[in-house]
Amino acid sequence: MKIWDPRIEEMPAADLKKLQYRHLKTLVYRLYSFSEFYHRRMDEQKVHPDDIRSLADITKLPFMYKSDLRDNYPNRIFTAPQEELVRYHVSSGTTGKPTVVGYTQKDLDIWTTSLARALTAAGLGRGDIMQVSYGYGLFTGGLGLHYGAEKIGATVVPTSVGNTERQIELMQDLSVTAIACTPSYMVHLGETAEKMGISIKNDTNLKTAVLGAEPWSETMRQRIQEQMGISAYNIYGTSELSGPMFTECAEQNGIHIWGDIAYTEIIDPETGEQLPPGEKGELVMTILQKEALPMIRFRIGDITSLDESVCPCGRTHPRIERIQGRVDDMLIIRGINVFPSQVEHALLGIPEVSGHFQIIVDRKGALDTMLVQVELNPDSFSDKVSDIMDIRNKVSHLLKNQLNVAAGVELVAPGALPRFEGKAKRVTDRRVM
Numbered sequence: 001m002k003i004w005d006p007r008i009e010e011m012p013a014a015d016l017k018k019l020q021y022r023h024l025k026t027l028v029y030r031l032y033s034f035s036e037f038y039h040r041r042m043d044e045q046k047v048h049p050d051d052i053r054s055l056a057d058i059t060k061l062p063f064m065y066k067s068d069l070r071d072n073y074p075n076r077i078f079t080a081p082q083e084e085l086v087r088y089h090v091s092s093g094t095t096g097k098p099t100v101v102g103y104t105q106k107d108l109d110i111w112t113t114s115l116a117r118a119l120t121a122a123g124l125g126r127g128d129i130m131q132v133s134y135g136y137g138l139f140t141g142g143l144g145l146h147y148g149a150e151k152i153g154a155t156v157v158p159t160s161v162g163n164t165e166r167q168i169e170l171m172q173d174l175s176v177t178a179i180a181c182t183p184s185y186m187v188h189l190g191e192t193a194e195k196m197g198i199s200i201k202n203d204t205n206l207k208t209a210v211l212g213a214e215p216w217s218e219t220m221r222q223r224i225q226e227q228m229g230i231s232a233y234n235i236y237g238t239s240e241l242s243g244p245m246f247t248e249c250a251e252q253n254g255i256h257i258w259g260d261i262a263y264t265e266i267i268d269p270e271t272g273e274q275l276p277p278g279e280k281g282e283l284v285m286t287i288l289q290k291e292a293l294p295m296i297r298f299r300i301g302d303i304t305s306l307d308e309s310v311c312p313c314g315r316t317h318p319r320i321e322r323i324q325g326r327v328d329d330m331l332i333i334r335g336i337n338v339f340p341s342q343v344e345h346a347l348l349g350i351p352e353v354s355g356h357f358q359i360i361v362d363r364k365g366a367l368d369t370m371l372v373q374v375e376l377n378p379d380s381f382s383d384k385v386s387d388i389m390d391i392r393n394k395v396s397h398l399l400k401n402q403l404n405v406a407a408g409v410e411l412v413a414p415g416a417l418p419r420f421e422g423k424a425k426r427v428t429d430r431r432v433m
C-alpha cells in the first residue's frame with residue numbers, strides 16, 4: 001500500500017509530538033500578537049504564550065466554540081487580510097446565521113495535501129476515476145474532494161449531488177472506480193441502480209467509496225461493501241478544519257488525523273477535562289498551520305475516542321474511532337447540519353405561524369427526510385384551503401432557504417402540539433442507523 005508522504009506519515013511518534021509542539025508554540029505567539037480575539041481570550045484565562053512549555057500545557061489555553069464564529073460573523077476573527085484570501089466556504093450555524101470560513105492559498109494547499117494523504121491511505125491514486133457526488137458550492141465536500149483527487153493524479157468526474165440516474169449512467173460510461181459522497185447517498189445510488197436494472201457490484205467498475213459528512217455505522221459499512229462489492233472508507237472533517245480532511249487506511253480501524261495539521265484532544269464535555277486515549281468524549285482540535293482561520297482547542301462537538309498506538313499500516317499519526325454522535329442538538333440531514341434553533345429562527349420570521357413546532361426526522365429508502373410541524377397563529381387559522389396552502393408554501397420556501405435542505409411542512413391548529421414544562425423536546429429522530 002502506497003503512502004503519500006512517508007517522511008511525515010511514518011515519522012516516529014516522539015518526533016511528531018515535537019513538531020506539534022513547535023507548531024503550537026508558533027501559533028500561540030502569533031495569535032496572542034495579532035488576534036484581538038485570542039489576545040482577549042488568553043488574558044481572560046490569565047495565560048500567556050510563555051506559559052506554554054510543553055504540548056501538555058495546551059490545557060491551560062481557553063476553548064473556542066462554534067458560537068465564536070457566529071458571534072464574529074462573517075470574518076471578524078480571521079487572521080489573514082482579505083487580499084490574502086482566495087476562497088470562502090459557508091456552513092450552517094446555530095441561529096439561522098451561517099458560519100463563514102476562509103482560506104489563503106497555503107490553507108488550500110494544506111487541505112489538498114491532507115486529502116492527498118487520506119485518499120492514498122484509502123488505496124486511491126493515478127488510474128482511478130473518481131466521481132465526486134458531494135455538493136459543489138458553499139459546502140466544503142465537493143470542491144475539497146475535487147482538489148484532493150486531482151492532487152493524487154486521479155481523474156475527477158465532478159457530478160455533484162442529484163440527478164441520480166444520470167450519475168449511474170456516467171459511472172458506467174466513464175468506468176468510474178471510486179466515489180465520494182454521503183453514506184446515505186451511496187445506499188440511494190445502489191437502490192436507484194437496482195431499479196434501473198443495474199448492479200453496482202456486477203455492472204460497474206466501482207471499487208472504492210469514501211463516505212462521510214454524516215454519522216454511519218459499522219453495520220452499514222458491511223452492508224454497503226457486500227452489496228456493492230466495494231471497499232468503503234470513513235472520511236471525516238468539518239468546515240472549520242477546512243472541510244473533509246481525514247480518512248481511514250486499509251485497516252479500516254479508525255481515522256488517521258494528520259498530527260502536523262491538527263492536534264487532537266478528547267475531553268469530558270461536562271468538565272472540560274482532558275480524557276486519556278481509549279475513553280469516549282468530545283473531540284477538540286487545534287488547527288496548527290492555518291493562516292486565515294487558525295483555531296485553538298476548538299470544541300467540535302462530535303463524540304469519539306483517541307487511539308495513539310502505531311497503526312499496522314505504518315502510519316504513526318493518531319486515529320479517532322468512528323464518530324458516535326454529537327454532544328449538542330445538531331441534526332445532520334443528508335450531510336447538511338441543521339440545528340433546531342435554526343428552524344425556530346426561521347419560523348419566528350413568519351407572522352402566520354407560532355413558535356410551537358416539532359421536527360420529525362425519518363429515512364425514506366436511504367434518504368433522510370425532515371418534517372416540520374408548526375402551529376398556526378389563532379388569527380391565521382382559516383377554513384380556506386388556499387390560505388393554508390399559501391402559508392405552507394411560504395414556510396417551506398423559507399426553511400429551504402435558511403437550512404439549505406428541503407423540509408416537509410405540516411400546519412396544525414393552535415394548541416395542537418404538546419407543551420413542555422422543562423426543556424422542550426423538539427426533535428423526534430426515527431432514523432435507525
Ligand code: ADP
Binds near residue numbers: 300
Ligand atoms: P462538512 O461541510 O464537511 O459537512 P460541516 O462543518 O458542515 O462540514 O459538518 C461537520 C460535521 O459533520 C461534523 O462535526 C460531524 O458532526 C459531521 N460529520 C462529518 N463527517 C462525519 C463522519 N465521517 N461521521 C460522522 N459525522 C460526520
Ligand code: K
Binds near residue numbers: 213214332335336337
Ligand atoms: K456535515
Ligand code: ZN
Binds near residue numbers: 256
Ligand atoms: Zn493506518
